[in-house]
Amino acid sequence: MTDILTIKNLSYKRNLTNILNQLNCSLPTGSIVGLLGENGAGKTTLMRLISGAANHYRGEIKVSSETSPSDRKQLVSFSHQVDDVNRSDRLEKIAHFYEAVYPDFSTNKFQRLSEFLNLDLSRHLNDLSKGNQMKFIIAITLSRQVKLYLLDEPFDGIDSMSRKKIIASILQWKPEDATILISDHHVDDIANILDGILIVKDKRIIVSKNADKIREDYGQSIEDFFESFYKGEDQND
Amino acid sequence: MTNTSVLIKTLFKEKNTTVHKIIGLHVLTLLITLIAMILENEFNSINFANLSLVYGGIGASTLFIRFALRIEKMWTSNTYRLIPVSESRLYAANFLSAVASFVYFLILEVIIIGVSSIKPLSTVKLPTHILLGYFVCGLIFMIMLVLTGWTFNCLAHLIENTISNFLPDKWQGLLQSLLYVATFILLLIILSVLNNPIGTIINKLFSPLYSASTPLNIIFTLLMTSVFMLLWTVVLTIPNLYLLKHWVETE
Numbered sequence: 001m002t003d004i005l006t007i008k009n010l011s012y013k014r015n016l017t018n019i020l021n022q023l024n025c026s027l028p029t030g031s032i033v034g035l036l037g038e039n040g041a042g043k044t045t046l047m048r049l050i051s052g053a054a055n056h057y058r059g060e061i062k063v064s065s066e067t068s069p070s071d072r073k074q075l076v077s078f079s080h081q082v083d084d085v086n087r088s089d090r091l092e093k094i095a096h097f098y099e100a101v102y103p104d105f106s107t108n109k110f111q112r113l114s115e116f117l118n119l120d121l122s123r124h125l126n127d128l129s130k131g132n133q134m135k136f137i138i139a140i141t142l143s144r145q146v147k148l149y150l151l152d153e154p155f156d157g158i159d160s161m162s163r164k165k166i167i168a169s170i171l172q173w174k175p176e177d178a179t180i181l182i183s184d185h186h187v188d189d190i191a192n193i194l195d196g197i198l199i200v201k202d203k204r205i206i207v208s209k210n211a212d213k214i215r216e217d218y219g220q221s222i223e224d225f226f227e228s229f230y231k232g233e234d235q236n237d
Numbered sequence: 238m239t240n241t242s243v244l245i246k247t248l249f250k251e252k253n254t255t256v257h258k259i260i261g262l263h264v265l266t267l268l269i270t271l272i273a274m275i276l277e278n279e280f281n282s283i284n285f286a287n288l289s290l291v292y293g294g295i296g297a298s299t300l301f302i303r304f305a306l307r308i309e310k311m312w313t314s315n316t317y318r319l320i321p322v323s324e325s326r327l328y329a330a331n332f333l334s335a336v337a338s339f340v341y342f343l344i345l346e347v348i349i350i351g352v353s354s355i356k357p358l359s360t361v362k363l364p365t366h367i368l369l370g371y372f373v374c375g376l377i378f379m380i381m382l383v384l385t386g387w388t389f390n391c392l393a394h395l396i397e398n399t400i401s402n403f404l405p406d407k408w409q410g411l412l413q414s415l416l417y418v419a420t421f422i423l424l425l426i427i428l429s430v431l432n433n434p435i436g437t438i439i440n441k442l443f444s445p446l447y448s449a450s451t452p453l454n455i456i457f458t459l460l461m462t463s464v465f466m467l468l469w470t471v472v473l474t475i476p477n478l479y480l481l482k483h484w485v486e487t488e
Contacts, residue, residue, distance in 0.1 A: 014486075016405050053315055054486040056402070073321040074238060080487075084316040100247040101239050101320045 037200035131162030286354035
């Protein structure tokens with residue numbers, strides 16, 4: 001299987017703090033991979049770097065065969081792309097913006113996804129509950145036809161019903177040849193849908209493993225395996 | 238890649254929401270003023286026209302500030318920086334859409350002020366070509382003025398953002414404010430140093446503007462000042478693009 005993402009010797013520093021140091025990893029095409037790590041480990045930063053939102057780094061980030069940030073933006077759909085939309089706008093108006101500025105945005109897919117997630121597109125974004133806002137973000141992110149999707153903590157602070165619906169939408173609407181990288185620090189939320197995991201700790205990827213292999217070789221659940229790296233340390237959550 | 242003209246059109250439409258709000262407010266304020274004047278039996282066409290001009294000026298200043306903030310915000314926003322275009326195209330689209338939107342605002346304002354000043358304007362006895370010359374050159378001058386202002390503001394913001402990358406978290410707030418003030422003062426110093434010699438040359442060449450003020454001299458000087466501001470905008474675009482490409486990231 002070919003890799004959709006290859007990162008070599010990635011180092012990133014901001015505000016005099018080393019956030020990532022000599023990080024290496026790769027992601028196989030067509031898989032769902034969990035990016036795990038405690039709060040502040042650098043998961044969001046890594047996603048920002050992959051997406052092309054942050055460009056002052058050392059090392060190499062290659063998505064498909066593209067290394068420049070502007071080329072990578074064409075191949076990556078990152079959930080944070082919805083961060084700064086006008087929250088008083090209706091969902092359909094926001095969707096029109098994405099339809100206009102992303103040539104790979106599928107309106108048809110967005111409408112079907114919205115229906116699946118029970119989103120009322122005539123409502124204003126700031127009128128929605130946190131769970132429905134996240135559903136909308138997922139719908140926008142997955143409606144782009146790209147090779148790599150980056151979902152940053154999609155289950156943060158939302159109820160279990162919304163969580164299940166989002167997981168179902170990820171499984172149902174993921175293009176077969178696309179890869180999804182999901183970051184989370186509540187591992188049990190996503191453990192069942194993962195094909196592999198990356199664990200970020202000490203500014204680098206310390207584990208990159210297939211999920212089934214972990215269960216077979218270590219006889220542990222993904223959650224237990226992840227937590228074993230933090231034994232004896234104070235947990236943030 | 239996103240088509241640049243499509244991006245400009247989309248951003249233009251977005252910015253026009255603010256234009257329509259300000260225009261709506263101008264019309265509403267004028268109506269209230271008109272009703273108040275009629276009710277108090279104090280309607281005076283010259284006063285009314287002057288008030289409309291004042292409201293228009295306040296509207297233009299508000300729009301200038303709102304757009305300056307919007308332009309700034311785009312450089313650190315994931316929503317815009319993740320659009321698949323190069324940094325230079327995003328920069329161009331951001332400024333061109335703001336300029337187009339400002340021109341749209343000015344045209345609407347000219348109509349509103351024109352309608353509310355029909356009587357005083359009918360007394361003006363200038364040839365049509367001179368009036369048209371004033372209008373076109375005034376429009377160009379206004380566009381260049383706001384564009385230069387936005388480019389300066391953008392440079393200050395990008396410098397501040399770049400330097401803050403090298404500051405520890407706990408000092409960010411205080412040092413950012415200090416850097417803003419320092420950058421602003423620095424820009425004023427640079428401007429005054431560079432403006433003086435050029436201003437002297439312009440003064441010598443077009444001194445009638447400051448004395449007899451013939452229409453052609455006014456038009457010519459407006460155009461020359463616009464060209465000077467255009468050059469400034471081009472010069473400032475170079476560091477802006479460099480900082481944007483290499484140092485300024487989303488929040």
